[in-house]
Amino acid sequence: MIRFEYLEPKTLKKASSLLHQHGKEAMIIAGGTDLLRQLKLRTVRPRFLINIKPILPIDRISNGSGAALKIGAATTIGSIEHSPVVRAKSFALYEAAHALGSPQIRNLATIGGNLCNAAPSAETAPVLLARQAKAHISGIDGSRIIDLESFFLSAGKTILQKGELLSHISIPAAPAGSGEAYIKHGMRSSMDIAVVNVAAFITLTPSGNKARQCFISLGAVAPKPIRAYRAEQIIRGNAPSEKLILEAARLAVEEAQPISDMRASAQYRKDMIAVLTERALKLALERARLSLKH
Ligand SMILES: Cc1cc2nc3c(=O)[nH]c(=O)nc-3n(C[C@H](O)[C@H](O)[C@H](O)COP(=O)(O)OP(=O)(O)OC[C@H]3O[C@@H](n4cnc5c(N)ncnc54)[C@H](O)[C@@H]3O)c2cc1C
Known part of the structure; x- marks a missing residue:
């Protein structure tokens, strides 16, 4: 007992x-x-x-000041999945929430728990990294704000110090002409944690010809969720052609350090990173083009 x-x-x-x-x-x-x-x-x-669930302000989704979204750490994955604000401001976060566990799990699981548990495969992490989210940390001496990317140290370890907890996360507003996508690959059709998960966020120039910004992040392929910097860099400032997207997918594979475990071999993970990065980039691009038309 x-x-x-x-x-x-x-x-x-x-x-x-x-x-x-x-x-x-x-x-x-x-x-x-x-x-x-x-x-x-x-x-x-x-x-x-x-x-921490009874602490009401940390169980909310709102349009933060100067930020597209402010989400309390105790907000359930189910509330995120069903929030019209989330769907409008970060469609990929909706996709990630929808992919986590089952409806029963999503009704209990929180975004703060998903991030603070610090699993390399954490469902919400890749989208939040690709969207440049900030972690708002509360401690006995007040609060501090850090890039979510610095929040993860390694599997199961975060930057939180004695007396600190995650109070909420904020996501900056997406510029006009942006599109994003999240894709999870598990070994079973549902109720499985990711073997590889990928998020991509692209902002096109007003003409739609070039990518002004590009962020790509990967989960379950390193000791913590990571950004694929070299892959992002070759897309940024260029016309995102088929050839360039394939090159970005190849670079993303190089940037990951996947291991073999009971779920999949390192080689299988590498193959899936290439496939999912290509797909996520194409989907994000398609959505960015659509957003320019509206
Ligand atoms: C059947 C099943 C299926 C699942 N499927 C998935 C899946 O598909 N994808 C996925 O990513 N996960 C999955 N999970 C894991 C889990 O549901 C998620 O990680 C969930 O988001 C954790 O949130 P929680 O609120 O339950 O965290 P808790 O279990 O309450 O906490 C997790 C950890 O975070 C710490 N913590 C929580 N909140 C804070 C905070 N605000 N500040 C500081 N520390 C905090 C706790 O101390 C603990 O160490 C699954 C779990 C189960 C049981």
């Missing part, structure tokens, strides 16, 4: 001070879909569980 004390702070400040007070003996619980399994397997043994 696992024994722990269950705490329900009413404010972010109180949650941080409890985390600080109890140090490594305390853990945040949000939806519990990752944590309860870890408790059962005894890979974690906290003495205090701090439930």
Whole structure:
């Protein structure tokens, strides 16, 4: 029998001070879909569980000031999936939310839990990296904002320090002429974590001839979700031709460090990175062209 004390702070400040007070003996619980399994397997043994769901401001989706989207860490994946604001502002985030687990899991699982669990395959991470999202971190001395890319250190490890928790994430507004896409490849048709997941975000010039901006990110192919910088670079500033997209897909493979595990071999993952990067780029491009017409 696992024994722990269950705490329900009413404010972010109180949650941080409890985390600080109890140090490594305390853990945040949000939806519990990752944590309860870890408790059962005894890979974690906290003495205090701090439930952050009752802290209302961190369970919201809103149009942030100067940002396209502000999403509280305790917002469920289901709320993200069903939010018209998310669909309008980041269609790829909707695609990622829809791809996570089953409806039952999505009703419990939170975006904060998905990111703080720091699995290399985390469903929401590639889209958020491609959209240049910021992580808003709350601690006993106030809050700090960092690029989400710096949030992940390695599998299961984040930059969060003693007494800190993720309060929300923000996504900058997409410029006119932008399109994005998220594609997940699992070994089963549903309820499977990604073997490879890819997100692409492209902004075209007003004429539609060139890519003004391009961001590509990959999951499950390195110890943490990563950006494919060299792949992005050859698209940026150029006409995104078929040849260039294939070259970007080849570079994305080179930038990844996939391993072989029970789900797939490293070679299979490499093959899938090429296929998914090409597909995600083409889809993002198609959507960017459509957005220029509207
Ligand atoms: C059947 C099943 C299917 C699944 N399928 C998928 C899938 O397809 N894709 C996928 O990516 N994941 C999947 N998962 C994993 C899981 O559902 C997600 O990672 C989920 O988003 C975790 O959110 P949670 O709120 O349940 O996190 P919790 O389990 O509550 O917490 C996870 C970790 O994050 C920490 N934490 C949570 N919130 C914060 C915060 N705000 N600040 C600091 N630390 C925090 C907790 O202390 C804990 O260490 C699946 C899980 C199950 C059981």
